[in-house]
Amino acid sequence: MSSASFDELIASKSIVVLAGTGGVGKTTTSAVVALHAARAGRKVALVTIDPAKRLADALGLDELSNEPSRIDLTPDDQTTDKAKTTGELWALMLDTKSTFDALIHRYSADPAQADRILSNDFYSNISNALSGTQEYMAMEKLYELAEDGDYDLVIVDTPPSRNALAFLDSPNMLARLLDHWLYKALMTPTRKLLKASNLLLKQLSKVVGGDVVEDIVAFFQAFEGMEDGFKERSQRVMELLASDACAFVLVASARRDTTIEAAYLARQLADNDLDVAAVVMNRLQPDFVRLKRRPRAPEFEPFLQAHDELHALADREETHIESLLSQVASDPVVVRVPLLATDVHDLDGMAELQAKMFQT
Numbered sequence: 533m534s535s536a537s538f539d540e541l542i543a544s545k546s547i548v549v550l551a552g553t554g555g556v557g558k559t560t561t562s563a564v565v566a567l568h569a570a571r572a573g574r575k576v577a578l579v580t581i582d583p584a585k586r587l588a589d590a591l592g593l594d595e596l597s598n599e600p601s602r603i604d605l606t607p608d609d610q611t612t613d614k615a616k617t618t619g620e621l622w623a624l625m626l627d628t629k630s631t632f633d634a635l636i637h638r639y640s641a642d643p644a645q646a647d648r649i650l651s652n653d654f655y656s657n658i659s660n661a662l663s664g665t666q667e668y669m670a671m672e673k674l675y676e677l678a679e680d681g682d683y684d685l686v687i688v689d690t691p692p693s694r695n696a697l698a699f700l701d702s703p704n705m706l707a708r709l710l711d712h713w714l715y716k717a718l719m720t721p722t723r724k725l726l727k728a729s730n731l732l733l734k735q736l737s738k739v740v741g742g743d744v745v746e747d748i749v750a751f752f753q754a755f756e757g758m759e760d761g762f763k764e765r766s767q768r769v770m771e772l773l774a775s776d777a778c779a780f781v782l783v784a785s786a787r788r789d790t791t792i793e794a795a796y797l798a799r800q801l802a803d804n805d806l807d808v809a810a811v812v813m814n815r816l817q818p819d820f821v822r823l824k825r826r827p828r829a830p831e832f833e834p835f836l837q838a839h840d841e842l843h844a845l846a847d848r849e850e851t852h853i854e855s856l857l858s859q860v861a862s863d864p865v866v867v868r869v870p871l872l873a874t875d876v877h878d879l880d881g882m883a884e885l886q887a888k889m890f891q892t
């Protein structure tokens with residue numbers, strides 16, 4: 533399929549989630565897709581996770597923030613058509629902790645309960661360190677922005693998690709946390725359970741110290757009555773991800789190791805009944821002429837060698853792309869993006885990539 537259908541795909545969705553392993557160009561691709569949609573006239577929110585410093589600077593994202601701020605799309609050359617867009621691009625750099633805090637506030641019965649949780653030392657530790665927290669909060673932010681209805685399109689760059697499962701499982705993270713045996717033991721203390729948990733807590737105290745255990749117990753106790761709210765919300769996030777409004781875009785580079793990771797991610801999506809709508813193959817060898825007749829003069833030798841090596845590399849890339857696509861169960865739009873001469877760190881670089889990605 534062509535890049536024209538990538539344009540159509542993005543135009544038909546209100547949520548786009550980009551997945552892929554770190555370093556393949558996921559954050560850059562998210563920004564370019566967002567820019568493209570905004571220039572097409574839509575109001576777009578981009579949730580970024582870890583933009584390269586210079587890209588963040590170019591987007592005016594100099595710090596973590598929980599609310600989107602508007603990015604000026606006016607090109608330096610005001611005479612172009614692009615200056616006339618009615619679209620808007622809003623972006624934020626995910627602040628995991630504040631997003632988590634907001635969630636606690638939302639589901640607490642009263643401000644006192646929220647305070648008990650937020651001021652708990654154990655909470656401060658887990659809200660950043662618990663595996664899957666960043667993934668969960670990215671989904672949480674997505675849900676919040678999609679629910680608000682302020683935007684035509686919400687684009688979410690996902691964290692560079694090594695483990696695709698963590699990302700897909702993340703909507704259930706809090707629900708799982710509250711399914712914890714310790715939580716249950718504390719909330720519904722049948723005699724047997726209470727005895728067992730007291731014994732275990734004593735053992736635990738010896739290892740990590742009584743204060744820590746007290747914090748943990750207080751933490752779980754502070755959650756009383758909140759689990760249903762969390763579970764319900766997790767379910768709604770999953771429903772949103774599975775709905776027609778949402779598309780998953782897999783970003784990969786055409787190397788053996790990254791396509792293996794991408795195929796694994798595609799399988800995880802499939803296992804969760806989620807389709808890969810598009811595969812963006814990024815940083816490919818630029819397409820350049822294949823010599824039919826080889827000049828014989830010896831001074832051409834180094835060029836011929838470079839020519840042969842680059843074409844061999846391009847052929848190998850095609851093998852990796854084919855192998856990846858054969859492992860993606862859905863019939864995704866395939867987008868080929870060449871490696872640009874320089875990093876993408878400003879609106880001009882993004883525009884160049886946009887032209888390649890959407891063939892505008």
Ligand SMILES: Nc1ncnc2c1ncn2[C@@H]1O[C@H](COP(=O)(O)OP(=O)(O)O)[C@@H](O)[C@H]1O
Nearest residue numbers: 554555556557558559560815870871872875876
């Ligand atoms: N097609 C491309 N051509 C040249 N540089 C690219 C391209 N795509 C991404 N980059 C660069 O690669 C680096 C990593 O990209 P990034 O989007 O941060 O990756 P990820 O989010 O997957 O970790 C950045 O410096 C970015 O500018």
Ligand SMILES: [Mg+2]
Nearest residue numbers: 558559582583
């Ligand atoms: Mg990134």
